[in-house]
Amino acid sequence: MNPLSGSPARVAALALSCALASSIAACGGSDSNTSVPDSITQVMKKPMYQGSTWALRVVDLNSGDVIYDMNSSAQVYVASVRKVFSLGAALDQYGAQYQFQTPVYRTGTVDGNGTLNGNLVLVASGDLSMGGRTNADGTLAWTNFDHNEANNLGNAQITTPDPLAGYNALAAQVAASGIKAVNGEIVIDDRLFDPFNFRDEFDLRSIFVNDDVVDAIIGQGGAGSAAPVDYRPRSAAFTVQSTLMTGAAGTPAKITVTPTDPTCFGTLPCSGALSGSIPADYVPPIVPSFPMIRTFRITQPQNYARTVFIEALARAGVTVTASAVENNPVQLLPAKNSYAANTRVAQLTSQPYSEYAKWILKVSYNIGADTSLMLFGVANNGSTTLDGALAAENAKLSTSPFNVPMSQTHFIDGSGGGETTATPVAVIAMLRAMNGRPAFPAYVDSMPFLGVDGSLASTTNFESDPTLAGAKGRVYAKTGTYVTGVENPDGSTTSTLKGQALAGYIDAQSGRRLAFALVVNNVPITDVPDIINVFNDEGTIAANIWKLQ
Numbered sequence: 166m167n168p169l170s171g172s173p174a175r176v177a178a179l180a181l182s183c184a185l186a187s188s189i190a191a192c193g194g195s196d197s198n199t200s201v202p203d204s205i206t207q208v209m210k211k212p213m214y215q216g217s218t219w220a221l222r223v224v225d226l227n228s229g230d231v232i233y234d235m236n237s238s239a240q241v242y243v244a245s246v247r248k249v250f251s252l253g254a255a256l257d258q259y260g261a262q263y264q265f266q267t268p269v270y271r272t273g274t275v276d277g278n279g280t281l282n283g284n285l286v287l288v289a290s291g292d293l294s295m296g297g298r299t300n301a302d303g304t305l306a307w308t309n310f311d312h313n314e315a316n317n318l319g320n321a322q323i324t325t326p327d328p329l330a331g332y333n334a335l336a337a338q339v340a341a342s343g344i345k346a347v348n349g350e351i352v353i354d355d356r357l358f359d360p361f362n363f364r365d366e367f368d369l370r371s372i373f374v375n376d377d378v379v380d381a382i383i384g385q386g387g388a389g390s391a392a393p394v395d396y397r398p399r400s401a402a403f404t405v406q407s408t409l410m411t412g413a414a415g416t417p418a419k420i421t422v423t424p425t426d427p428t429c430f431g432t433l434p435c436s437g438a439l440s441g442s443i444p445a446d447y448v449p450p451i452v453p454s455f456p457m458i459r460t461f462r463i464t465q466p467q468n469y470a471r472t473v474f475i476e477a478l479a480r481a482g483v484t485v486t487a488s489a490v491e492n493n494p495v496q497l498l499p500a501k502n503s504y505a506a507n508t509r510v511a512q513l514t515s516q517p518y519s520e521y522a523k524w525i526l527k528v529s530y531n532i533g534a535d536t537s538l539m540l541f542g543v544a545n546n547g548s549t550t551l552d553g554a555l556a557a558e559n560a561k562l563s564t565s566p567f568n569v570p571m572s573q574t575h576f577i578d579g580s581g582g583g584e585t586t587a588t589p590v591a592v593i594a595m596l597r598a599m600n601g602r603p604a605f606p607a608y609v610d611s612m613p614f615l616g617v618d619g620s621l622a623s624t625t626n627f628e629s630d631p632t633l634a635g636a637k638g639r640v641y642a643k644t645g646t647y648v649t650g651v652e653n654p655d656g657s658t659t660s661t662l663k664g665q666a667l668a669g670y671i672d673a674q675s676g677r678r679l680a681f682a683l684v685v686n687n688v689p690i691t692d693v694p695d696i697i698n699v700f701n702d703e704g705t706i707a708a709n710i711w712k713l714q
Contacts, residue, residue, distance in 0.1 A: 201233045204709045208702050209685075213695070217688045222589035223681040223710055226600055226670065232679065232714065237589040240573065241684045242664025244645030245529045246592060247581030249668060250574070252522050253599050253608055254558050255537040258544050261522075261607035265292035265515035269335055270504045271344070272497075279345030284497055287335065287474055288354040288504065289372035291540045292515045293533050296331020297375055298324055298524070305520040309622040310451050311528040313376055315458040316425060318693070319450040323382070323458055328375035328398050329473055331513050336477035338511035346484045351475050353467045353493050356501050358539045358549040364582055366426050367464035369535060374470050376532065378460040379403055381422070381439055385455040386411035388445040401490055402430060402472035403461065407439040414446035422459050431468035431492040437461040450693070467493040519607035526611040526643055527619030531580035538579025551578065567598040581645055589682035592668045596680040612669045615640035615704060624704035635674060636708035642669030642681070646696060662688040662696055667703045673714035681710060 201221060209219045222237035224230060267290045273283015298306045308322035315321035327333070353372050360368035367377070375398055384393030388411055396405040409420065419441040429435035439459065449457045463469045468491075475489045515521075525533035542554025545561060555576060563571040573591040577583055599608050613619030616637035621644065645666035650658045668682040683703055690696060 201235050202709070202713055204713070205233070205706050208706055208709075211702070213698070214685065214688060218686045220589050220684045220686075221682070221706075222593050223671075223679055223714075224593055224597070226597060226678045226680045229597065233710070237593075237682070238573075240575070240586045240588055241666075241686050242647050243581065243585060243587045243592065243666040243668070243684060244647035244664045245531070245534075245581040246643050246645035246666040246668045246682070246684075247574075247576055247585045247587070248526055248529065248534045248579070248645075249592065249643050250562065250569075250576070250595050251534050251538045251541070251558065251579035252526055252611065253595060253604075254561060255541045256518065256522055256604040256608055256611075257599070257602050258541050258561075259518050261517060261519035261604045263518040265290045265513075265518075267292050267295065267331075267335070267513040267515075268504070268509050269339060269511040270508045271510050272499060272508070273349060275344055279343050281344050281347045281349060283347075284349040284352055285339065285344075285347055285478075285510070286352045286354050286498065286504070287372075287470070289357055289370070289470075290515075291357055291371045291536055291543075292331075292513070293373050293376070293521060293524075293530075293536055294331070294515065295373050296334055296513055296515075297326060297328035299326050299330060299516070303516065305516050305524050307524045307528055309528065309619055311530060312380055312458050312460060313378065313528075313530060313532065315380075315460050316422060320452045321458040322452055323380055323397075329477060332374070332470075332474050332477040333480065335511045335513050336474065336481040336483065339478060340481040340483050342510040344483055344510060346486075347478070348486050350487045350494050350497055351471055351478070351485060352495065352497050353471050353474075354495075354498055354501075355467050355493075356498070358543055358554075359551075361535075361539075361551045363532060363535060366462050367466075369532060369539075370466055371536070371539075372466050372470045374398065374463060374466060374473055376530075377463040377466045377469075379405065379437070379463060381405050381407075381437075381459040381461065383409065383420070383439070383443070383455070383457040383459065385447075386443075386445070388413050392443055394439060398473060400469070400473050400476060401433075402435060402469045403427065403463070404434075404436040405439065405461070406436055409439045410442045412442040412444045414444055416442065416444045418443050418447050420457070420459060422461065425460075426462040426464050428464055430463060430465035431490065433490050435490070465492075467495075519604075519611070522607060522611040527613050529620055529644060531582070534580035535578050554579075562595065562598070566602075567595070569594040569598055581647075585647070589668075589684065592682040593680050596668065596670065596682075600680075609641050609670055612641035612643055614638050615642070615707060620644045621704065624701055630705075630708075633705065633708035633712055636671075636711035639672045639711055640669070640704075640707045641671075642667050642707065644700070646700075648690070648696065660690050660692075662690045662699060665696070665699045665703060667707060671707065671711050671714070673711050675714055677714065679710065679714060681707065683707065 306324035357371035542548030613621035647664035
């Protein structure tokens with residue numbers, strides 16, 4: 166689940182006036198809802214959805230025969246369901262087995278003592294992990310509650326691998342090449358695509374360290390003592406200070422992260438702080454156990470990556486004369502793509518792209534989806550801007566063999582931020598278009614599995630109706646959540662779940678495979694548990710589709 170704050174409306178008019186009262190009214194054209202069974206509409210008629218808009222389309226994946234249809238021509242908020250388009254296009258463009266190659270080049274000569282009189286340049290490839298999520302078996306590590314959403318959700322889980330493993334591996338290769346000292350600079354070449362604003366947090370670039378966050382890891386302390394706090398990665402580039410205390414049992418919990426988006430990277434001192442109090446008997450939300458996770462955004466990843474690479478070189482026995490903490494000296498870069506193969510001194514090879522698609526879709530990793538869109542643009546037609554990548558994606562998906570009605574979508578990025586909309590008709594068209602493509606098995610495997618993993622791991626509700634239990638692991642679908650809040654004159658906030666969406670595939674009880682898109686818009690909410698209730702209701706509807714078909 167990924168609750169996100171919205172931005173001002175960017176769509177002039179959306180057909181969202183339909184309401185659910187004692188019956189479900191059809192809207193959005195001539196679509197009929199008469200074929201939707203009562204076990205599904207009864208969920209949609211719950212009191213909490215009075216005044217909300219539901220849309221549903223279910224088709225046989227192979228034949229395209231429509232099974233259920235309700236408001237499927239309505240342009241509705243789909244949030245992160247947008248990722249089924251961006252990741253589908255990228256998987257199709259690159260192939261499931263594609264591996265990122267991140268090289269390091271020297272721009273000078275190495276003397277007989279092993280001193281490089283020149284610079285080392287790490288050329289970013291858009292590798293999201295940079296070796297920092299590599300499991301012992303070679304797969305990419307991810308958790309059902311990803312650290313990228315720790316501040317939004319109130320807790321998360323961090324992965325086990327060392328987030329600096331890739332930088333350490335590159336440094337070791339540099340040392341093995343015979344370089345013992347660098348009498349020059351260390352430079353990050355992040356010119357693969359143009360930086361662009363990511364949700365008003367920072368300018369997203371093609372270089373990454375620990376998903377561009379520093380994790381603060383909070384342990385459980387005794388009443389009256391300082392809360393134990395650690396952080397990762399450890400680097401001179403950024404440190405974490407803490408005055409966080411453990412309060413008496415039953416006292417209020419408050420954890421303040423200051424600032425969440427530091428701007429000091431590349432200068433000293435550069436730090437963030439945790440403050441507040443956690444009661445001794447506190448049970449953390451989402452992941453009901455310690456440690457608790459909070460994050461600081463690495464807002465200048467090129468500066469941070471440069472520092473951690475210099476520190477990795479030192480650990481590998483390579484001395485560098487340049488200051489470890491400073492702004493990335495891009496003025497020293499040679500012409501783009503002008504590196505000679507015989508000057509390469511190290512290279513990091515990633516896992517197959519199918520592993521990245523799984524990580525991005527299972528946990529709804531927004532930066533991963535936006536980067537995938539940019540990488541698609543680069544590979545498809547050389548686009549290096551966000552607008553160019555969006556145009557390239559639109560052109561590819563709207564023509565043969567995809568033929569998706571992209572005019573029925575409104576995308577502002579690759580991840581589903583802000584006022585992202587689509588019709589269920591368009592979503593189904595994309596899901597069907599991927600069927601038969603070489604990357605289709607990896608695409609399906611990347612979706613969250615109902616009751617098993619990712620954002621659908623705990624979405625079951627099977628206890629209340631055991632006849633739905635067979636749907637566990639048979640629904641493969643992307644979730645999407647879009648929440649906005651309006652501050653009232655008294656200082657309180659009125660929140661609305663503007664969009665909760667679920668779309669993907671169902672291996673029905675009958676054995677046939679279905680494609681489905683399910684959306685509800687404009688649900689009044691008070692807190693995260695309300696969102697979870699809607700989440701579970703959509704899981705119940707998906708399980709009913711499995712059962713009935």
